[in-house]
Amino acid sequence: MKSRWLIPALIAVAIALPWCFYDWGHHRHAGFLLSMLSQMGMMVILALSYNMLLGQAGLFSLCHATFFGIGGYATVHLLNAVGAGDLPVPMELMPLLAGLSGLALAILFGAMATKQRATAFAMITLGISELMATAALMFHHFFGGEGGVTTNRMIENSLFGLTYASGLQVYYLILAWTVLATGLMYYLTLTPLGRMANATRDNFERAQFIGYDPRMVRFLQFALSGFFAGIGGGLYAITYEIVTFDALAAPLSANALLMAYIGGTTVFGGPILGAILITLLQSGVSLLSNSWLVYVGVMFIAMVIFAPTGLAGIIKAHGPIRHSGRLGSLVVPYLRLVIPSLGLLLGFVGIVELMSFLTIGAAQGRKLVLFGGPVDVHAALPWVISCGSLILGALWLRIEAAGFHRIWENLTAEVRR
Amino acid sequence: METVLISVLNGLVYGMLLFMLASGLTLIFSMMGVLNFAHASIYMLGAYLAFTVSRFVGFFPALIIAPILCGLIGAAIEIWGLRRVHHNGHIAELLFTFGLVFIIQRLVQMTWGMLPMAYRVPASLDFPLFVLYGANFPAYRGFMLLVSAAMLLGTWLLLKKTRIGLIIQAALTHPQMVSSLGHNVPRVFTTVFAGGCLLAGLAGVIGGNYQTTEPGMADSMGPIVFVVVVFGGLGSLAGCFVASIIMGMIQTFAVVIDYSIADLLRPMGLMLTGDTLLTEVLTVPVARIGALLPFVMMVTILFFRPRGLMGTRDT
């Protein structure tokens, strides 16, 4: 199997990446890249732990960020205690304590929420999320109000004698914990509980008649996912050295959902892809365009309609074809899809940017720069080009997609034989 | 006494506004099993459309046109979107509406900008209707009550007296039955979804100038409408009505109550001192957490009775 070296290779890439962007002129690491990679690390944990609920147990939770946030707050307070000399805990074990705090809260809320399933469960978690977010703004002792709680991660208590002054050390700490947490979560899918979570997702009634209490399965799965979310929150606190109510508010829960779904809930590694992609969009594309939310929304809806198995699901579908060595025969059909897709994309991005520039950005005294050149939003030409490319692209893509679908069906049928 | 009476009236107005939004969502939710996250976004769209339309033809034509536009948008969403994800299950449908929220939000911002709109109560309704203990009751609130009552009556008649209404009623309680009776289920779904969006649009038209028309209005209304629907129960318009009024009343009355848990404990001989998280929690007066009460109530009722107040089946 090729996948045997895939995981070590991925970890190696993650270790090497900061050095690829080393700034030789100033002899320092690219801080933005490190931050983004660190962010990806914690988001990978968040998305994977969310998928323990959505993908593996079929639970649609809307309060996942609550446990992420509580892990963050706990870590900040613990770091402050260590910094003040009240608590001898090395930095490397902080995320574990954060995870335990997430676990504790998830046990408490899980006892309430997991009594129900499906929509009732979702609504209870919505309520929990609202309650916690408001409480975080209201009660200052623990949550610090809007300003949040700050800390200093240089607590001079490390197993390896590290100071964690530089972003690189923090990134490697995050990487280590991400790998560890991912490994543990993968391990969980191979245990009786993990398997019964899948089983109750598919058919909770059948699970009852083979001796399992679906509620208990849901509860344990919920509590454990809270544990991992807490670890993610702990890493958040260590990276940013400040935790505010944003770390447990609804938008982050929504993000967890987006990441897990876009990445693919049916494959264990799917949410990893989703977390990386969404973080890139959020931190990367948002520098280029303020309309990034539209792109996320459209991408999300497109995934729901056309690829409900997510990115990882699409990749997985290629598995049998690859095994039979026929992947090559898909290259041309894919290439034929690329051109109309690009047209569609170009037209869509063009229209969104033109529109948002007209109403929002116009008077900022900036020039709209699209695809490398300045564009005059009041001229007709860019609009015509965008609309034309959107419509033509869409029509052409329809034709090509039908053709591709035929080829795909034939190929999978052949492979199956 | 006067505070009570005024609060009752205000609670009623707000409750009816909630009901207008929630009734459409209940219909959609009960029949299609889709908790439409984008419902409040349609409400916002209704307000914006009404603002734009009313600038050209005045408020009263807008009262008709904007909801119809919203209904058409709803039909389009159902036909080209929801129907295509239907076979992927309820979670996929839910996620679809979830994605719509982002898109509608940004579309509104791109079309109308980010600032509040000057969408105002029409001059013909901008006068005090009557004076109660020295407080005006504005005519517009009376008008809102009137419109929502008319809508209630209209929906009721539609459901009880027409063929499609009967089918919808049957589908509310037994969604699988209707298809086996040979009715064109997709068309019923489209009708219901469009109808729900129409009601949301109507709520937007009369709610947009009662509150403010701004890009954040969907976010602020969305969760509470969910609470109403879930609290009222699946498949029950009556439950939805009762829940709307209860939530309206709670939110208006909670503000008036200045007591906290600590005040309750005091007669029992418990005095709280010090400045800790616990005292902080216990000394929060009800008025400060008034807006949270609906969520507390929803969680409580779902915990004990997952079908909601008057629901016919579990959510």
Place this chain on the structure above:
Amino acid sequence: MTSSIRRLCFAFVALSMLVAGRPAGAEDTIKIGYVDPFSGPFASGGDEFLKVFGYILQKVNADGGALGKKFELVPFDDKLQPAEALIALKNITDQNIPFVMQCTGSNVGAALVDGVSKHNARNPDNRVLYLNCGALATELTNEQCDFWQFRFTGNVEMRAVARIKALPMDVKKVYLLNQDYLFGQSIQHDTRKWLAKLRPDIEVVGDELMPFGKVQDFSSYVAKIKASGAQSVVTGNYNRDLNLLIKAAVDDGLNVRFDTYLAHLIGGPTAIGSAGEHRLTSITEFHPNVPVELKKPDAEAYSNGWRANHDTDFSEVPFLTMLQMLARAIDTAGSTDALKVALALEDMKATDLVGSPVQMRKVDHQLLMPYYAASFTKDVKYDAEKTGFGWKTDFIASTDDLTLPTVCKMKRPAS
């Protein structure tokens, strides 16, 4: 699986090139990293500020910029989230931009004060200066003050003093209504504190916190206010929480003053409209009628230059003051080195657009500046946001009035 990974790596590298690997090249401008929300629900403020800065920079650059170079703004979207702001900060320091500016939200402000302080301690060769133009929490120049932060806008306490001094003498009963989060709570706290000191004759007949952005129906608050017999509602509410409150009050025929802190924020006049006439006041840093009242035709012309192209008002004079002071400090320091500029800024005296004296206090890095308490009326030369109503100054809280004690114990860098 592998093909997708490869594809992903490509995308990743391409994007990283785009955002991180901008050519360093010769710097012909002085860059300022500007962090504010440009997407999401709070984007309206960030967008407006960006436009205002565009207008202000025209003037500052026309006046010669600093060291013969022009200023250039590099905007970063923080989505009003501290974590995103800190990522943006990393991006700014990567590009060797020595200044980071932020104008919305005390949560982000607190994160930046802390983040900049730690960054400078850990990277002495790549320091940045945090120019605070809108994080108002009093703590930021008191308990949490920091050498690397300079605040160019009045904090909550200064605004509270201005607010109370501007209350007419015949107001004897006030009702405090504020949003239940850090900003609202500190307004509540500071208002009470200074009411007791400056106007012991005023009775606080109601003091309440309401959930932030959650209340849909304000009529019961109005009923409560009415029952209390208050003459004035003193509130730090803004945007929706203020607009709905005033609307509900007018609908109910409640006849009280609304002595607010932030009614003049962008979008406020549009949303409130005629409902605010004769009852609404606000504490402004500047409004288009100030130059008229003070007879400063230059300032009036400058304000009109903005009005000509925008539906909104020019009220961000402190932004202009900030950039002018920054330009002077850079010229004095002879470089854009954060430490040298910081030292040059300390105790700097300047005059603002209308010629009032302002000063950057050394002990806490708080700009001491005047405030204009204004009421919302038809009887003005320039209306606000084309509503037909505009702001008219009732009272000027001078720089001296607003020189308040601070508890700041600043740690200064060794050199």
Place this chain on the structure above:
Amino acid sequence: MTALTLRNVRKNFGATEIIRGVTLDIAPGERHCIIGPNGAGKTTCFNLISGRFPITSGEILLNGERIDTLPPHKINRMGLSRSFQITSIFQRLSVFENLRCALLWSRGYRYSFWSPLWRQKALNEAAEVLLEDLNLSARRDILAGLLSYAEQRALEIGMTIAGGASVVLLDEPTAGMSNTETDYAMALIRRVTAGKTLLMVEHDMKVVFDLADTITVLVYGQVIASGPPVEVRANRAVQEAYLGALE
């Protein structure tokens, strides 16, 4: 002692009484079939015994212990297992995983999240053996939802008996099958339920009279006859109410 006892069990749905005082005694090792016309309450009876619905009044005893107030999973753990009329399996798990899941509880794994499944040799072997028994070895790694109908029914029976329950309830195991499939299924049922108490709802009279030791006839929620096949066949009430209409 009887394996399963129903004493005057009643069930109301709203105002309508569906089960109207059913009393049954099933001896250990007995093969007991319940027959009756559509709507007689056969499946409801199963649902009451297995704990899917609560009973309105009466008593149900499993090996002498009351089970009528227990939730389904507890009843299952006491040694009663059931299949469903409409196939009820884990659609998105492989055939092998379905069977392994069905084995877990009885082998004491409970909610373990520490023991990795691939290391549980005895468990995996048991699942393989079961797979072999059901003749599904060739379909081992196919998702259960993709199996043919007959295969799904076989899998369902396999999952029902996997936990080693002493009392097995099968709800129309051959419904919708062709003759050859039925024969095959019945052979399978005989094989895997050897030595167990079997309670079965069935419409196919050939199957019933072939397999059963005892037959109970349920009409409108009441037992109108119960006894060995010969007796039941001779029973006049049964002939009138049920068999007569059929033949």
